[in-house]
Amino acid sequence: MEGETPPSRAVPTLPPTEPTADTPPPGGADALSAAHQRQFEALLAPVLGAAYGTALQMTRNPDDAEDLVQEAALLAFRGFGRFEAGTRFKAWFFKILTNVYYQSYRRRRREPELALLEDVSELYLYVQTARAGLHGAGMDPVERVLGKLDAEAITGALGTLPEEYRVAAALYFAEQFAYEEIATMLEIPVGTVRSRLHRARKLLQKALWRLAEEQGVVAALAAERK
Amino acid sequence: MAALDRYTCEDAFRRLDDYLDRELSPREVDLVREHLELCAACASEYQFEEGVIRQVREKLARLPAPEGLLSRIAASLTQMREG
Numbered sequence: 001m002e003g004e005t006p007p008s009r010a011v012p013t014l015p016p017t018e019p020t021a022d023t024p025p026p027g028g029a030d031a032l033s034a035a036h037q038r039q040f041e042a043l044l045a046p047v048l049g050a051a052y053g054t055a056l057q058m059t060r061n062p063d064d065a066e067d068l069v070q071e072a073a074l075l076a077f078r079g080f081g082r083f084e085a086g087t088r089f090k091a092w093f094f095k096i097l098t099n100v101y102y103q104s105y106r107r108r109r110r111e112p113e114l115a116l117l118e119d120v121s122e123l124y125l126y127v128q129t130a131r132a133g134l135h136g137a138g139m140d141p142v143e144r145v146l147g148k149l150d151a152e153a154i155t156g157a158l159g160t161l162p163e164e165y166r167v168a169a170a171l172y173f174a175e176q177f178a179y180e181e182i183a184t185m186l187e188i189p190v191g192t193v194r195s196r197l198h199r200a201r202k203l204l205q206k207a208l209w210r211l212a213e214e215q216g217v218v219a220a221l222a223a224e225r226k
Numbered sequence: 227m228a229a230l231d232r233y234t235c236e237d238a239f240r241r242l243d244d245y246l247d248r249e250l251s252p253r254e255v256d257l258v259r260e261h262l263e264l265c266a267a268c269a270s271e272y273q274f275e276e277g278v279i280r281q282v283r284e285k286l287a288r289l290p291a292p293e294g295l296l297s298r299i300a301a302s303l304t305q306m307r308e309g
Contacts, residue, residue, distance in 0.1 A: 037303050041296065048291040056289065066292055073299045074306060122239075126274045135270075142277030146285070154285040172247075173279070174286045179249055198243055205278065 032080060040077050043089040050090070050175055051097055057170035058101045060159055068105055072097040091177065095185045098167070106163075120202040128209050132218060133225055146208065148217045157207040165200035172197055233261040238268045246276055 048069070055065035055072075076083075076096045083092055121127065129141040146154075158169055171177045171185065179197075183190045212218050233241075238261045244250045245258050262269040 032307055034304075034307070037300070037307060040303070041300055044299070045296055048296055049289065052291040052295065053286075053289045062292070066295060069291070069295065070299055070302065074302055077303050077306070123271055123275070125278060126271055129274075140277070142274060142281055146278065146281040149285065151285045154282055158282075158286070173282050176283065179247065194243065194249075197247075201243070201278075204282070208278075208282075 032077065036080060037077070040080050044073060044076075044093065047090045047093060051093065053174055054094065054170050055097065055101070057155075057158060057174070058098075058163075058167055059105055064105060068097065068101055071104065072100045075100060090175075091181050091185070094171070094175070094177070098171075098185045101167075118206075120206045122202070124202055125205040125209055132222065134221060144221060145212050145217060148220075149208065149211060149215065153211050153215070154208070157204060157211055160207050161200055161203050165196055165203060168193060168196040169200035169204060172200075231257070232264075233257045235261075235265060235268055238262070238265070239271070242272060242275060245272070246279060 051069050051072070052065055055068040056062065059065045059068055072093065076093055079096075083089065125142075125145070129135060129145060134141040134144055149157075158166060158173065161169060168182055168186065171182045177185070179190050179193045182193045182197075186193070188196075209218075238258055241250060241254060241258055245255065250258065262272055
C-alpha cells in the first residue's frame with residue numbers, strides 16, 4: 001500500500017541523529033533513507049539464516065542460494081514502503097524470496113518435470129517399521145530409526161524431493177509456516193498446499209527409510225532383535 | 227455425543243495431516259480426539275506421524291547464513307539508495 005507508514009514496531013530505536021522513519025517513503029528506492037535501511041536490516045537479520053536455508057533447499061546450490069537471498073533482499077527493500085507495520089516480516093520476505101526463485105532462478109536452472117512420480121503408500125514409514133518388528137511394547141520406532149539419522153541426512157532426504165514438493169516441504173518443515181501462509185507465498189490454493197504437503201510427506205518418508213537402510217540403521221536394529 | 231457424530235477410522239485417517247498441522251476446526255479436533263481415545267490402532271498411527279514430523283523438524287539443519295552475507299546485502303542496499 002503506497003504511502004503507508006513503514007514498519008515501526010519491533011524495531012530497535014533509531015539513533016536520534018538519524019532521521020526517523022515515521023514518514024513513509026513516497027515511493028521507490030529513491031525515497032528510502034538510511035533510517036529505513038537500518039529498520040530493514042534489523043528486521044532482515046533474524047530471518048536471514050532461515051531464508052538462506054530455504055533458498056538452499058530451493059536451489060540446492062550454496063552460491064545460488066546466497067545470490068537468491070541477496071536478490072530478494074534488494075527487491076524487498078525497494079518495496080519496503082509497502083510492508084505493513086505489525087504484520088510478520090518473515091512471511092512478507094519469504095513471499096518475495098519464493099517469487100524471485102520462481103521468476104528467476106527456476107528459469108535458469110529448470111529441473112526436469114517428472115511425468116510420473118513413483119507412488120508411495122500411505123503411512124510408509126509406519127508400515128516399514130512395523131514390518132521390521134520395531135513396534136514392540138516400550139519401543140519408539142520413530143526415535144529408533146530417525147533418531148539415528150543426522151541433520152545432514154534429513155536435509156539431504158528433503159533435497160531429493162521434486163521441486164514443487166520440496167519447496168512446500170521446506171516452508172512447512174523447516175520454517176513451520178501455516179498452509180495459508182504457504183499458499184500466499186506460492187500463489188496457489190490452500191487445497192493445493194495440502195495435497196503437495198501430503199505427497200511430500202510420503203516421498204520424504206520413503207527417502208528417509210531408504211537412507212536408514214543405506215546407512216545400516218535398519219540392519220543394526222534387526223541385529224539387536226536377534 | 228451421539229454415535230452418529232463419531233468419526234470412523236476412515237474419517238480420522240482423512241484428517242490426520244490437518245489434525246497434526248492444527249488446520250482443523252475445534253469441533254473436528256474434538257471428534258478426532260474422541261476417536262483416538264477409543265481406537266488404539268489410529269492412536270498409534272497418529273502418534274507415529276506426529277513423531278516423524280517432530281523428528282524432521284528438530285533435525286533439519288538450521289544453517290547459519292554465510293558469514294558476511296548481511297554486510298554484503300547492506301552494502302548493496304546503500305549502493306542502491308545512493309546510486
